[in-house]
Amino acid sequence: MNNNRGWIFARRINRNLFRLVLLILTSILSWGAMVLPIAIRQPIAPLQIGDVASQDIQAPYDLSYVSQVLTDQARQDARNRVAPVYLPADPAIARRQIEKLRVTLNFITNIRFDTFATPEQKFADLSAIQDIQISPETAEAILELSDSRWQTIQQESLSVLEQVMRRTIREDQVEDARRSIPTLISFSLPEDQAKIVAELVTPFVVPNSLYSAELTERAREEEARKVEPIVKTYLAGETIIRRGQIITPLAWEALTAYNLIQPRSQQENLLAAFSLIGLITVFTGLYFNRRKMPLVENLKGLLLLSITFLIFLYGAKIVIPNRTVLPYIYPIPAFALSLASLFSLEAGLIFPMILSILAAYGLPNSLDLTLYYILTSMIGVLVMGRGRRIANYFWAGVAIGLSGTAIILAYRLPDTITDLLGIATLSGAAFLNGLASASLTLLFQFLFAQLLGITTALQLMDLLRPDHPLLQHILRTMPGSYQHSLQVSNLAEQAAEAIGADALLTRAGAIYHDIGKSLNPSFFIENQIGNKIDSHDDLDPEEAAQIIIRHITDGVALAQKYRLPRRIQDFILEHHGTLITRYQYSQALKAAGGDPSRVDIAKFRYPGPPPQSKETAILMLADGVEARARAELPKDDEELRKIIRSVIEYCQKEGQLDNTNLTLRDLSLITESFVNTLRNTYHPRIKYPEIKTPQQAGTAEKETASVESSINQPTEPLKSNDDH
Structure with missing residues (x-):
């Protein structure tokens, strides 16, 4: 006994240690999702110059400050108003250009007087002059001029260039100076010779007043x-920047002046996230310690919950930041619906609330997003209920869409930036969220149920369909046992509902708990004809007991053949626990002269195990109570309670309820539920008189007498179907 207690204590220590380690690891990984945004978010950080503001930002108080942005802009405007500064006209440049023209004219004169050169060579020499490009027409005219005319052209060219270069010519005035050359040529020259002078002078007109960068910059700085x-x-209360506007340097300066976007150090981010994660970790630990719900006791379920929680959290940190519509599509309600359908309503309300807080943490619109996720998840879970129909999931999705739209209207209608098209887009995203959440829940429910061995409400409803192949099989082969199973299921379902256990699972388990009898239905008393009852007293008690016990193993084999869920198989295995077939054992004792040492009790004991859950324990009690009540036919509530209490006390004495966590209050509620259900089953009925014609009266009297005679005949006492 002490060893058994030590083993139970060690097991509890291991389970608590596993829960603690899992909670710490999940908290650390959640903290990582909060403090490592660079690795999982977009590279563009929010609230930088050039970004789009995600919300209206107003001045929290009156403030005047020197705007460096506006001051720099005004000083730059002053600089731009200063004209470029040029140096005075340089006479040396004019002399240099006049000298270049004189050298060029002398070279042309030499070409003209070269008697040894052919005309083609002279043309080539004129085109080879570097400082001037002489056209073929001008070259031909120069070579044909007389010496006096050429002399006149030379003098006029030098005179015109000198006049032009006496002016102040800047870089942007060169073309104007060159266009003025024809007006400076003497009108005494013929037009063709004037063109020669203009063509010779134009290339030598250059700027003689140069730009001074130093003086210009000095003048600009002086103006600045x-x-x-x-x-x-x-x-x-004045709006600094509105939602949807580009953050300009001026707005950024104002936000910085108000310390609204003062850059935080990494240590502050770590501490802030650690504070939130620490609080949630403490809350979760206290919740696990205070609430002994099935999910807390299911270690595989807790592990899967942690993994799914982290997947949703990291997915949110990847998808949601810096997005406008995607946050309202992200299906966090799918996490809530999955927990509610797999575990309990409470799990579907608590853990998604934690996920919603962390998913929206650190975002500019974290408040409305947090409420959006929490309220849509809760409303979806409440509308879905136990999720026994596909329609429940559809309406849950619709409820998520409607509630999400209501939240969007509540927060966006007062916002003058969001127009009707934006509200319509976000509302559509909310309905898409509902559809995605409902669809993902059906997928997650199927996958997680397979991994955890959990039987979902949809699976149970499918098992309870009258056209299920196994139900059809037992209905055809053992109608009596099927009716017994129906009555037991009614008893067990109502009792499970009374103590808050899984009523649907209990009903399904009760329907299938005796399927093993279908392989040998005629052996069991409920399947035998009323006037041809076989008590099997001619069989060896040990052999009869083995046949009866075999319906457990046969039932498991049938359940596996028809792929019944593991939880339903538990009902088959545990509904008799490790009790004994009392009738056969008593017969064996009689045959052994009342000496227990001559009877191997193990051969009369069911293989078990004893019930491991409230649901299978309720089935054990309902099975025994229904059989006793049908055999003894109690006349009033007091006899009913006596039968029920005797069954419960017997199971307690045999240790069959030790692993079920049933409390005395639960047993009291079960007793009252059994009484109420059985009272309705065995209540007296009014016998309605039949109206007969005179011709039928005589025949009816004969038939009535015959029936009364058969009823009054003594019959062999019936045995409980626990034994048969």
Whole structure:
């Protein structure tokens, strides 16, 4: 006994240690999702110059500050107003250009007087001059001029260039100076010779007043220094920037002046996230310690919950930041619906709330997103209920869409930035969220149920369909046992409902608990004809007991053949626990002269195990109570309670309820539920008189007498179907 207690204590220590380690690991990984945003978010950080503001930002108080942005802009405008500064006209440039023209004219004169050169060579020499490009027509005219005319052209060219270069010519004035050359040529020259002068002078006109970058920059700086610093003023409540606008340097400066976007150090981010994760970890630990719900006791379920929680959380940190519509599509309600359908309503309300807080943490619109996720998840879970129909999931999706739209309207209608098209888009995203959540829940429910060995409500409803192949099989082969199973299922379902156990699972388990009898239905008393009851007293008690016990193993084999869920197989294995077939054992004792040492009790004991859950324990009690009540036919509530209490006390004495967590209050509620159900089953009925014609009266009297005679005949006492 002490060893058994030590083993139970060690097992509890291991389970608690596993839960603690899992909670710490999940918290650390959740903290990582909060403090490592660079690795999982978009590279563009929010609230930088050039980004789009995600919300309206107003001045929290009156403030005047020197705007460096406005001051720099005004000083730059002053600089731009300063014209470029040029140096005075340089006479040396004019002399140099006149000298170049003189050298060029002398070279042309030499070409003209070269008696040894052919005309083609002279043309080639004229085209080879570097400082001037002489056209073929001009070259031909120059070579044909007389010496006096050429002399006149030379003098006029030098005179015109000197006049042009006496002016101040800047870089942007060169073309104007060159266009003025024809007006400076003497009108005494013929037009063709004037063109020669213009063509010779034009290339030598260059700027003689150069740009001074130093003087220009000095003048600009002088003008910039004259600009006074500009003070920017905001009043409390004045909008600094509206949602949807580009963050300009001026807006960024204002936000910085108010310390609204003061950059935080990494240590502050770590501490902030650690504070939130620490609080949630403490809350979860206290919740696990206070609430002994099935999910807390299911270690595989807790592991799967943690993995799914982290997948949803990291997915949210990848998808949601820096997005406008996607946050309202992200299907966090699918996490809630999956927990509610697999475990309990409570799990579907608590853990998604934690996920919603962490998923929206750190976002500009974290408040409305957090409420959006929490409320849509809760409403979806409440509308879905136990999820016994596909329609429940559809309406849950619709409820998520409607509630999400309501939240969007509540937060976006007062926002003047969001137009009707934006509200319609976000509302459509909310309905898409509902559809995606309902669809993912059906997928997750199937996958997780397979991994955890959990039987979902949809599976149970499918098992309870009258056209299920196994139900059809037992209905055809053992109608009596089927009716017994129906009555037991009614008893067990109502009792499970009374103590808060899984009523649907209990009903399905009760329907299938005796399927093993279908392989040998005629052996069991409920399948025998009323006037041809076979008590099997001619069989060896040990052999009869083995045949009866075999319906457990046969039932498991049938359940596996028809792929019944593991939880339903538990009902088959545990509904008799490790009790004995009392009638056969008593017969064996009689045959052994009342000496227990001559009878091997193990051969009369069911293989078990004893019930491991409230649901299978309820089935054991309902099975025994229904059989006793049908055999003894109690006349009032007091006799019913006596039968029920005797069954419960017997099971307690045999240790069959030790692993079920049933409390005394649960047993009291079960007793009252059994009484109420059986009272309705065995209540007296009114016998309605039959109206007969005179011709039928005589025949009816004969038939009545015959029936009364057969009823009054003594019959052999019936045995409980626990034994048969």
